[in-house]
Every structure is written in structure tokens, then in C-alpha cells.
Amino acid sequence: MNHSLARLLSVVFHPLLLPTYLFALVLYYMPVSMLTLPLRVRWIVLAMIFFTTFVIPGLGAYTMVRTGQLDSLTMERREQRGLPLLFTGVCYLATTYLLYRESAFDALFYFIMGVIAASVFLTYLISFFWKVSAHSVGMGGGLGLLLVLNRLAPEAMLVGPIVLAVLFTGAVLSARLALHAHTPPQVYAGFGSGLLLSLVAAYVAL
Numbered sequence: 001m002n003h004s005l006a007r008l009l010s011v012v013f014h015p016l017l018l019p020t021y022l023f024a025l026v027l028y029y030m031p032v033s034m035l036t037l038p039l040r041v042r043w044i045v046l047a048m049i050f051f052t053t054f055v056i057p058g059l060g061a062y063t064m065v066r067t068g069q070l071d072s073l074t075m076e077r078r079e080q081r082g083l084p085l086l087f088t089g090v091c092y093l094a095t096t097y098l099l100y101r102e103s104a105f106d107a108l109f110y111f112i113m114g115v116i117a118a119s120v121f122l123t124y125l126i127s128f129f130w131k132v133s134a135h136s137v138g139m140g141g142g143l144g145l146l147l148v149l150n151r152l153a154p155e156a157m158l159v160g161p162i163v164l165a166v167l168f169t170g171a172v173l174s175a176r177l178a179l180h181a182h183t184p185p186q187v188y189a190g191f192g193s194g195l196l197l198s199l200v201a202a203y204v205a206l
Helices: 003-012 018-029 039-066 082-101 107-126 134-152 159-178 184-205
Strands: none
Touching: 003 159, 018 039, 018 107, 018 134, 039 082, 039 107, 082 107, 107 134, 107 184, 134 159, 134 184, 159 184
């Protein structure tokens, strides 16, 4: 794969952006029967998700770079991945709590956010001894959640998004390998763990 395309895919499908993409699909693609939140206020939820799962963790990582705790935002060294992953996990856990606390939000929201938060903490724990691909964990988890949503609401016709997710997942995994950011086992294990976490969480909680 061309390195420029690989970098573009890595940026567009950065793990911090995946919650926003997933919630955009849930809020504006899922059938009305699945959600009680009025359409006119759904943008507020999406804006909150973007702010708490991308802006705040992104600023946190940037601050760590500026203060010398990270060499770069790409976090190429395994030893430096723990703190930003922990900070991101706390942000995601706080977002899950906010969605759970407000009765106006559907239970589906905090379930999805809870699974995403769990995937970040899983990546954090693995980072103590191995540099698993966070991109792959995110893509695998996202695909797993789409499969869960398709099972919960067959009328949503999620076949198209699922096919696109499979194609994009393959492209992102290939991009991480093309950039030599990870080894094949790190990429495949990340995808498998993210996918399995989503499916197991759905089996236990839903």
C-alpha cells in the first residue's frame, strides 16, 4: 500500500474518531423505533461524544508531547502508550457515566460507550507487555458493535454499513502494516480482541 494512503487511512480512522463515527450512525441511521431521543437534539449527543472522546483525549496527548512525556502523538514506543491510554480510558468511562446518569438517553448509548471504554482499558493493560494495535482494536470493536446492532434491529438494514466496515477494517489493518507501525500478530490480535470484546459484552449485557 502507498505510504501516503496508509497515513491518510490511519488519520481518518484514528481510534479517537471511531466513537463519533459509530454514534453518528446510531443517531442518524438506526430506525426511530430503536431510539427515544428526539431527532432535533441528537446533534447535542454527537457533539458531546466528539468533545469527550476526541477533543479532550487529543488535547491530553498533545500536552504530554509538549511536556516531554511522549516523543510524538503517534506513540511509537510501547513504554509511552500507557499514560495516554489510561487518560483516554478515564475520559471514555466518564462519558459512559454521563450517558448512564441522564435518563433522557437510551440505554443503547451507554452500552456502546461502555464497550468502547472497555476496549481502551484492554489496550492499556496489554500495552504493559505488548504493543498491540489500537487502530485494530478500535476497528474490530466497531465492527462487532455493528453486528450487535444488526441483530438487535434487523429492520435497520445495516448490511451496507457492515460491508463498508469490513472493507475499511481491512484497509486500516493493511495501512498499519504498510507503515511498519505494528507486526502482523499485533494487528490481528488487536482486531480479534476488539471484535470478541464487543460480541461477549453484548451476549452478557443484552
